[in-house]
């Protein structure tokens with residue numbers, strides 16, 4: 001299919017983009033890598049939008065250290081995450097997650113800002129930002145910069161706390177500290193597919209944050225399993241707690257029971273090096 005007629009403006013600066021969003025009539029769509037948006041246009045899931053192309057905005061590029069934080073610009077491509085030493089040293093889960101996203105061609109265009117703003121519940125990076133307790137930096141003409149904790153950002157299926165007049169400009173990640181771990185696991189049918197289920201882990205080795213993806217409308221924090229680990233419980237006891245933590249829907253990828261089973265296996269495999277666990 002071909003898209004319906006599209007309006008298009010290439011923003012020349014951050015201020016220009018924020019002006020366009022503020023003056024818009026609600027039909028504006030930010031164009032970053034286009035790897036999700038263009039497919040939605042071609043399928044006519046979105047009709048006749050006014051595209052605001054942000055690719056020419058220098059302020060949205062770059063990865064920089066700022067004290068205990070690494071600030072990643074919204075236009076950072078997935079391939080940039082894979083190649084960056086700062087990321088490998090201080091936020092290693094992002095180096096591990098980026099190669100799991102789609103295929104090389106998509107990773108050269110797709111951006112971290114686009115992935116997080118899009119809020120696909122099966123995507124890797126939204127789960128990582130929640131596991132890392134990252135801060136989403138939004139900007140608008142009326143309010144300037146606004147910071148939202150990742151745990152408050154994802155509201156539901158493709159739904160976030162970003163207002164229509166706001167641009168996601170960056171994400172701030174706390175640097176990994178001694179005694180902490182970060183890792184990501186997922187199950188896919190074929191390399192490059194969205195995950196049937198996945199797990200992002202970050203935080204103290206004994207009591208990390210556990211955030212699942214592909215098993216709900218948004219990244220799912222497994223609070224019960226986390227509490228079990230924090231109380232010194234075993235990996236098997238934490239896996240049992242997922243029964244109450246997760247409530248996936250039956251869909252074409254499998255039944256709810258199957259997805260819960262995969263999630264338990266992912267948790268056991270991810271933590272089996274740290275604590276005693278039965279074979280999955």
Ligand SMILES: Cc1cc2nc3c(=O)[nH]c(=O)nc-3n(C[C@H](O)[C@H](O)[C@H](O)COP(=O)(O)OP(=O)(O)OC[C@H]3O[C@@H](n4cnc5c(N)ncnc54)[C@H](O)[C@@H]3O)c2cc1C
Pocket residue numbers: 029030031032033034035036037038039054074100101102103106109110111112113114115117118120122123124125162166167168169192193194195
């Ligand atoms: C075949 C295929 C397989 C894929 N597999 C995976 C996968 O396994 N895992 C995965 O995570 N993703 C996957 N993707 C999606 C890919 O990662 C996209 O890059 C990502 O979802 C969106 O990033 P983008 O920069 O292309 O955003 P766009 O497509 O340009 O935008 C996506 C949405 O976010 C909004 N947006 C973008 N940037 C901003 C911003 N800075 N501020 C506010 N709103 C913004 C847009 O308006 C749009 O609504 C796949 C895509 C394809 C085509």
